[in-house]
Amino acid sequence: MSNIQITLPDGSTQSVAAETRPIDIAKGISPRLADAAIAAKVNGELFDLTRPLEKDATLQILTAKDPESLEIYRHSTAHLLAAAVLELYPETQLGIGPPIENGFYYDFDRPTPFTPDDLEKIEKKMWEIQARALPYERVLTKKEEGLKKYSEAWMKCQLIDERAGEIFTEYTLGPKFIDFCRGPHIPDTSKIKAFKLLSIAGAYWKGDEKNKQLQRIYGTAFFTPKDLDAYLKQVEEAKKRDHRKLGKELDLFSIQELAGPGLIFFHPKGGIIRKLLEDWMRDQYLARGYSLVYTPHVAKLDLWKTSGHANFYAANMFTPIELDDAEYQLKPMNCPFHILIYADRQRSYRDLPVRLGELGTVYRYERSGTLNGLFRVRGFTQDDAHIFCRPDQVEEEVVNCLQFAIDTLAAYGFEKYDAEISTWDGGASGKYDGVAEQWEFAEGALRRATEKLKINAKVVPDEAAFYGPKIDVKLVDAIGRKWQLSTVQFDFTLPRRFGLEYIADDGKAHQPIMVHRALYGSIERFFGILIEHYAGAFPVWLAPIQAIVLPITDRQAEYGRGIQKQLEAAGIRSTVDERSEKVNLKIRDAQMQKIPYMLVVGDREQESGQVAVRNRKHADQGAKPLADFIADIHKLIESKAVTE
């Protein structure tokens, strides 16, 4: 047998017998490396540690430190899950079982659904198999043979049929489990140290609801129990911040069964926050050259036929309302209304850009299963604006929109964000409206705008809306979750459908470029994100109650009321807690309501004419004259500070 040359990452080379396995080389380097090894990278391709090396190659041994490792490890854990399911329920058919962002899942087809009790049983069985240190073995099978061998396994046949080459790889785990899989995997189950099955869900085969619905088991896995624990704690933390929970506890909003799902009621405390969000946005509109408009909530169905929504958006609209003269449609979008305003008079190139902004409430029929608190609702208000401009103005408009989006994020305390440009498929599928020239022009404008603003934007091909390319901004919240927020989208379709035009300097009519943009996205959703980002402890300028006066005994009640009157006069949202309760209790309640400032007043303060300031985050701040406190809090409010 001839020797092959293996080059390691440090540049050193070794000559080894062909068919040597990466794990052998790792052992040769150090037993500890062999022990820590998860997989190998051979000429840039991921390899099992036990897959023989056939020719000269560069070799990297992957350990838990390498980013690819966790995915491989989770993928292997998914196989372990499937093997356990097969041992317990041999009649089960296997779907797919990939690693995902925070773990893995495996899809199964079986006549009876899994129960939460099954999850426990399966987990136990997984540990049993884990203890056997079963190897993950790579098997090569011919396509023909495979199809014959698995003729009774319908999902496997489909996968082999669609994806397999002439020879495909399978991985076995113990006597029963074998799966069509590209790999690679960890050497054996003893490497798996920490995992947990999390939930059961229905999922359609290949994600298509026309297909059979399978049973999906979600789980997660980490290299150490400590990491798993940390992850589960983070999930707990996210639960504590759940805006639905906080919305109830802080009395911000509700959804009323009698009124219908997906429809939001803003309570007084949520209402004041909404008012502030709206004011901020309207002020920004006016400061940035937008015009404010107001449009109706319904319009004749004919409008939606002209816009095309009655056709392609029908599934997401409330059904039309029959009146005596015509059918009316609750609006799912603001665009056609803004277009009507644009088209209501003749426009000169000198009038452009026309920027029409509105906080427009729209109603969309979302399937009941997709509704989710404030995040996905059936009635919501978009901070929607449409810009109609000349081609030579496009780039500046896009830059301004993106700058506006970034300023919005900063104003609410979001420091990190991602951007994504969604482009078309080059016209290959024919599913996109407009011509190549338009797409290239618009996509170029988006790209140049991100370069100019030094925004790192990922380009995602074939993800655009059918009517034009777009850029989406995703924020990263306090606990690292990403939320899709702002969007800037070109629209090649509506200007054409409505015959929009302006008279250019050549005296001829031209079609304006139309840009949709929403920065909060939806006020409801943005509110929900804010609740979770701040865990309900809103910045002082947004806090529904900014200060609460806490008299220690009834003797200071009147003094306390006087303080509150002065706060009110200074424009500070405040209350007094006059209950005959201990100050400890009042503080506890105020803390739980996340009120930024508690002004404790006892005999001492009354005599000196001061207030003892307690901050919700920094506790006791000592006594000071009320005027000083008012000056301090005014500074925070005026600067819209996100810390205090």
Next chain:
RNA sequence: GCCACCCUAGCUCAGCUGGUAGAGCGGCUGAUUCGUAAUCAGCAGGUCGCCGGUUCAAUCCCGGCGGGUGGCUCCA
């Protein structure tokens, strides 16, 4: 919409294999007047989501409907 699970006092939840319900918090009343995260006592409060079925008897078992949670799908 589909799959699984859930719905018991205002809130959070307990209630064994069917025998018409409990706690804590909250509310009300009274006592207490207290210095930086829960003072004590008493009282009130529920056709156990709704409709139907099985049963001598249903919060519990079965079916339908409504609402919610986690997913699938979609997106603001």
